[in-house]
Amino acid sequence: MDMGLNNKTALITGSTKGIGKAIAIELAKEGVNVLINGRNYDEVEQTVNEIKSKFPTTSPQNATADIVDKEQRKALFEKYPEVDILVNNMGIYEIMQYEDVDDEVWEKYFRTNVLAANGLAKFYLSKMLKNDYGRIVFIASEEAIMPSGQMPQYCMTKSMLLSLSKSLSKLTRDTEVTVNTIMPGPTLSEKVHQIIEGIYTNENMTFSEKEKQFMAANLPQSEIQRFIRPIEIGRLAAFVCSPYASAFKGSPIRMDGGMVPTIF
Numbered sequence: 001m002d003m004g005l006n007n008k009t010a011l012i013t014g015s016t017k018g019i020g021k022a023i024a025i026e027l028a029k030e031g032v033n034v035l036i037n038g039r040n041y042d043e044v045e046q047t048v049n050e051i052k053s054k055f056p057t058t059s060p061q062n063a064t065a066d067i068v069d070k071e072q073r074k075a076l077f078e079k080y081p082e083v084d085i086l087v088n089n090m091g092i093y094e095i096m097q098y099e100d101v102d103d104e105v106w107e108k109y110f111r112t113n114v115l116a117a118n119g120l121a122k123f124y125l126s127k128m129l130k131n132d133y134g135r136i137v138f139i140a141s142e143e144a145i146m147p148s149g150q151m152p153q154y155c156m157t158k159s160m161l162l163s164l165s166k167s168l169s170k171l172t173r174d175t176e177v178t179v180n181t182i183m184p185g186p187t188l189s190e191k192v193h194q195i196i197e198g199i200y201t202n203e204n205m206t207f208s209e210k211e212k213q214f215m216a217a218n219l220p221q222s223e224i225q226r227f228i229r230p231i232e233i234g235r236l237a238a239f240v241c242s243p244y245a246s247a248f249k250g251s252p253i254r255m256d257g258g259m260v261p262t263i264f
C-alpha cells in the first residue's frame with residue numbers, strides 16, 4: 001500500500017536503535033526523508049548511511065542532538081526549522097522500587113520523557129498549523145494506562161503524554177494536522193534483547209525459548225506471548241503519519257499484544 005508519504009520530512013527522536021529506528025526505516029520505505037536523532041554523532045551517521053543505502057531515493061539526514069538539552073534543541077530547530085512529521089519516540093525506562101525514586105529521579109524522567117517531547121512539539125506544531133499539514137506522534141506505552149508498579153517514575157511520564165497529546169490535538173481543530181499517541185506493549189528493542197540474554201545465560205537455549213519462558217513467567221497477561229517486533233510498531237506509526245489516518249485526532253492507539261485486559 002502506498003501511504004502517500006513520498007518526499008515528506010520526518011524527525012524521529014531516538015532513532016539510532018529500537019522502536020525509533022524501526023519507525024525511521026518504515027517511513028523511509030514510504031519515501032520519507034528522515035532526520036535521524038540520537039546523542040552519538042557516529043551512531044547517527046551509521047544509521048543515516050544504512051537508510052540511504054536501503055532507500056537511495058530518499059535523503060536521510062544527521063540530526064544529532066541531546067534533545068533534553070534546551071540549547072541543543074535550539075540548534076536542532078535552526079538546522080531543521082520545519083518538518084511534516086514529528087515522532088516523539090525517545091524515552092528512558094528502568095525498573096525501580098518506589099522507595100528508591102527520589103525527587104531528582106522524578107525530575108529527570110519528567111524532563112527527559114515529557115519536557116523534551118513537549119519542546120519539540122511546541123516548536124513544530126505552529127509551523128504545521130500554518131502549513132495546514134502535519135503529524136505529531138508521541139510514543140507512550142501500555143504502562144501509561146496500566147502501570148505495573150515496577151517503574152512508577154516512567155509510568156507517570158507516559159500517562160502525561162496521553163494528556164499532552166489530547167491537549168495539543170484540540171489546537172488542530174479543522175486542520176490537516178493530527179496529534180496522536182501510540183502505546184506499544186513490551187517490544188524487542190536491542191536493549192530488551194540484552195536484558196533477556198542477561199537473564200537466561202544457558203547457551204543451549206535458543207532466543208525463542210528464552211522469550212517464551214520470560215513471557216510465561218513475567219508477562220502472562222500478554223496474549224501474543226512474545227515481544228512485539230519494532231517493525232510492527234514502525235509500520236503502525238507510518239500509517240498514523242499518513243494522510244489516510246487524518247481522522248485519528250488525539251487518539252491513544254494501542255499495539256500492546258493484548259497486555260491491557262480491558263476493552264478501553
Ligand SMILES: NC(=O)c1ccc[n+]([C@@H]2O[C@H](COP(=O)([O-])OP(=O)(O)OC[C@H]3O[C@@H](n4cnc5c(N)ncnc54)[C@H](OP(=O)(O)O)[C@@H]3O)[C@@H](O)[C@H]2O)c1
Nearest residue numbers: 014015016017018019038039066067090091141186187189
Ligand atoms: N522497548 C519496549 O518494550 C517499549 C515498550 C513500550 C514503550 N516503549 C517506548 O518506546 C520508546 C523507544 O524505546 P526503545 O526500547 O526502542 O528505546 P532504546 O532502544 O533505549 O533507544 C533509545 C534511543 O533514544 C536515543 N536517546 C536516548 N536519550 C536521548 C536523548 N537525550 N536525546 C536524543 N536521543 C536520545 C538513543 O540513542 P543514544 O543513547 O545514543 O542517544 C536511542 O537511539 C521509548 O519512549 C519507550 O518508553 C518501549
